[in-house]
Amino acid sequence: MRRPWRRGLAVLSVTALAVLGVSPQAVAADEPPTIVVTDGVTQPVFGYGDAIRERLFVESTFDSDKDGLRDIIAFDVMRPKATQDGLKVPVVMDASPYYTTLCRGNDSECKVDVDGDGLLDKWPLWYDNYFVPRGYAVILLDMVGTGFSTGCPTTNAKEDNISAKQAINWLNGRATARNAAGEIVKADWHNGKTGMIGKSYDGSLAMATAVTGVKGLTTIVPIGGPTEYYDYVRSNGVVTRGNSYVSYLANVVTNPERRAHCAPVRDAIGAADGDEHGDYTSFWNERSYVKKVPNQTASVLLYHGINDDNVRADHMSKYWYALAENDVPRKLWISQEGHVDPFDSRREVWVNTLHRWFDFWLQGISNGIMDEPRLDIERAADVWETHADWPIPGMAQTEVFLQPGTTGAGGLKLVPTAKPVTSGFQDHRTQSQTTMINNPDVVQPNRLAFLSEPLTAPLHISGTPTMQIRASADQTDTNFGVILVDYGRDERVAHRASGEGIITLDTKDCWGLGNEHDPGCYRQTVKRVATADSELVTKGIMDAQNRISLRQSVPLVPGESYNFTWPLLPEDYVFKAGHRIGVILVASYPQYSSQADTTLANITVNLKSSKIVLPVVGGTAAAHAAGL
Missing domain, CATH: 2.60.120.260 (Galactose-binding domain-like)
Incomplete structure (x- = not known):
C-alpha cells in the first residue's frame, strides 16, 4: 500500500541532508502528512474505517421558532485520521433539510446511527466514501429545524439560508462549536476552504450561502436547485403549486415530533405567501438568490436537467445569467433528464469532473479544468457536446x-x-x-x-x-x-415518464472506500428513451x-x-x-x-x-x- 503521506523535503534530497549531517529520519518525523497527487488528482491514500467522526453543534445568530433561545445548528463531520497529525484538509459540505425525513439520493439514504453512540454509521450519498480517502473532510449539515438542529424550517427564508454559514464561520474561527458533552471543538485541521454541493433544496442552500459572501466558501456545486422561490411556486403571476405550498414543505421536512411545536411558524408563512393574488412581494424577495449574486465570490459548477418540471430550467438560466453579469468563475452542465442527479445520469464522467473541480478550487491543484469549455450539454440520450459558453455563442x-x-x-x-x-x-x-x-x-x-x-x-x-x-x-x-x-x-x-428519464437497475457499482455499514455502492441507471x-x-x-x-x-x-x-x-x-x-x-x-x-x-x-x-x-x- 502507498503511505498516506509523503516524506522528505521538496528542495533538499535525503542524500543532501546526510551530507549536511542531518538525520533524514528526524526531519521526516517532524513533517506533517500531506495529500498525494498523481496524474493531476488527489489519490485515496487515507483510510475510511479509521476516519474521525464527530457530531458538533454551533449556536446560530437567529431564533426561528421564537422560543427566546438562539437556534442550534447540528452537523456531522468525517475527516481523515491524519488530521490528528497535522494534515490540513478542505471541506465538502452538503447542507440539507432531508437527512432524517425524505432522505437523499436515488437510493434514499438517511443518516443512521447503528450503535447509538451519537455518531453516524451510515452517511447518505457518496461524498464521504470518495473524498475523505483523498484528503478532504465531509460535513453533512442539518438545516435549521431539521435533523438534530433546533428551531423551525422557514422554506428558503433567512433562517434556512444562513444555516450553513454558521458552520463555515466555525471552520474559519468565527464561531464556537461544541460536541454532545458540551466541550468546545476547534477546526484546527481545516485549510480554510469549503465547497458546498447538493441537489434540489440542498442546492438552493449552497447558493443561499454563497450569495451571503461568507469568507471561506470557495466554490459551490448546485444540482437542480431553486434560485428564485417565487419561480418555484409561481410563474409570471400564476400560482403553479397548491395553496400554502411553502408552509406545506416546511412541515414535510420537520421531524414528526417537532411539527406541533413549529405550527405557529408555518401559520405565519401561510398568512404571508400571497396565494390569493400570486403577485411578487417582499416575502419572495427574501427567498431570491439571483438578486444577491453581486455579493458572491464562490465559483460555481452548475448542473440542471433542461426538462426538469420540478425545479424548472428558469432557475438555472436566471442564476447563470447573473453569474455571467458578475463575472463569477463558472461551468455548466445541462442534461436531457428531469429532476435527476448527474451521479445517476453520467456517473463516471461526473465523478471525475467533480473530483478535478474540488481538487482545483479546494486543494489548489493546477489541473486545467478552468481552461476547458464552459458548457457540457446532452444533445440526445448519452450524447454530449461541449461549447464555449451558454447560451451557445452566435x-x-x-x-x-x-x-x-x-x-x-x-x-x-x-x-x-x-x-x-x-x-x-x-x-x-x-x-x-x-x-x-x-x-x-x-x-x-x-x-x-x-x-x-x-x-x-x-x-x-x-x-x-x-x-x-x-x-x-x-x-x-x-x-x-x-x-x-x-x-x-x-x-x-x-423525461416525463417514470424516473424522469432514467431507469434504476438492480446492479450496483462502488465509488470510494467503505465499511459494513456504508460500503459506498449505489444502484446503476440507464437512460429511458421513447420514440x-x-x-x-x-x-x-x-x-x-x-x-x-x-x-x-x-x-x-x-x-x-x-x-x-x-x-x-x-x-x-x-x-x-x-x-x-x-x-x-x-x-x-x-x-x-x-x-x-x-x-x-x-x-x-x-x-x-x-x-x-x-x-x-x-x-x-x-x-x-x-x-x-
Whole structure:
C-alpha cells in the first residue's frame, strides 16, 4: 500500500541532508502528512474505517421558532485520521433539510446511527466514501429545524439560508462549536476552504450561502436547485403549486415530533405567501438568490436537467445569467433528464469532473479544468457536446411572426386554413396538455395552433424564448399559456415518464472506500428513451393582470386590446430538417399551473402584432436557411 503521506523535503534530497549531517529520519518525523497527487488528482491514500467522526453543534445568530433561545445548528463531520497529525484538509459540505425525513439520493439514504453512540454509521450519498480517502473532510449539515438542529424550517427564508454559514464561520474561527458533552471543538485541521454541493433544496442552500459572501466558501456545486422561490411556486403571476405550498414543505421536512411545536411558524408563512393574488412581494424577495449574486465570490459548477418540471430550467438560466453579469468563475452542465442527479445520469464522467473541480478550487491543484469549455450539454440520450459558453455563442434573438394563413414562405401559419388578421379561442380550465399539442392540423375551439413548413435545415435554439401577442379578452382577467413543439418522429429521452428519464437497475457499482455499514455502492441507471411523433420543447404562462408588473395586478378592461409579453422556459434544442415547429396558444394550462383561470374568457388575438422571439444560433440567417 502507498503511505498516506509523503516524506522528505521538496528542495533538499535525503542524500543532501546526510551530507549536511542531518538525520533524514528526524526531519521526516517532524513533517506533517500531506495529500498525494498523481496524474493531476488527489489519490485515496487515507483510510475510511479509521476516519474521525464527530457530531458538533454551533449556536446560530437567529431564533426561528421564537422560543427566546438562539437556534442550534447540528452537523456531522468525517475527516481523515491524519488530521490528528497535522494534515490540513478542505471541506465538502452538503447542507440539507432531508437527512432524517425524505432522505437523499436515488437510493434514499438517511443518516443512521447503528450503535447509538451519537455518531453516524451510515452517511447518505457518496461524498464521504470518495473524498475523505483523498484528503478532504465531509460535513453533512442539518438545516435549521431539521435533523438534530433546533428551531423551525422557514422554506428558503433567512433562517434556512444562513444555516450553513454558521458552520463555515466555525471552520474559519468565527464561531464556537461544541460536541454532545458540551466541550468546545476547534477546526484546527481545516485549510480554510469549503465547497458546498447538493441537489434540489440542498442546492438552493449552497447558493443561499454563497450569495451571503461568507469568507471561506470557495466554490459551490448546485444540482437542480431553486434560485428564485417565487419561480418555484409561481410563474409570471400564476400560482403553479397548491395553496400554502411553502408552509406545506416546511412541515414535510420537520421531524414528526417537532411539527406541533413549529405550527405557529408555518401559520405565519401561510398568512404571508400571497396565494390569493400570486403577485411578487417582499416575502419572495427574501427567498431570491439571483438578486444577491453581486455579493458572491464562490465559483460555481452548475448542473440542471433542461426538462426538469420540478425545479424548472428558469432557475438555472436566471442564476447563470447573473453569474455571467458578475463575472463569477463558472461551468455548466445541462442534461436531457428531469429532476435527476448527474451521479445517476453520467456517473463516471461526473465523478471525475467533480473530483478535478474540488481538487482545483479546494486543494489548489493546477489541473486545467478552468481552461476547458464552459458548457457540457446532452444533445440526445448519452450524447454530449461541449461549447464555449451558454447560451451557445452566435445566438441571436430572432422574431418569428404568427401569420393568418397557410400560403407563402416563412413564419408560423395559423392552421388549418387561411384566417383573418384576428382570431379567437375560448379558455378551457381542464384542457389537457396532450389535447393542446396533438392534431395540430385540426381546428380546436380552446387553442390557436401555428405551424411552420417542414424545415429545410436544422434550427438550433439556445437560451430563453419570449412570446409577444396583442390580444383582448371579454373578462377582467385571464391566463395565457404557450407551448413550443417539435412535430417530427424521433427517439428522445423520456423525461416525463417514470424516473424522469432514467431507469434504476438492480446492479450496483462502488465509488470510494467503505465499511459494513456504508460500503459506498449505489444502484446503476440507464437512460429511458421513447420514440414519438412530437416533443414538447418548452412552455410558458402568465397572468394577464400582471402584464405591467409582477408586483401588482391590474384588471383588464373587457374588449380592450393590450400587449402581452412573457418568457418561455429556457431551452437548448435542435429542430431537425424535415420537422415542423409548432406554437400553441391557450389560456388555462392545468398541467403547468395548479391555479386554473376561473373566468372562462373569450380571447381575440391580433395576428399582425403577434410573434415568438426565438434564441436562434446563427440568428435570422439560420432561421431563413431553415425555411422560417
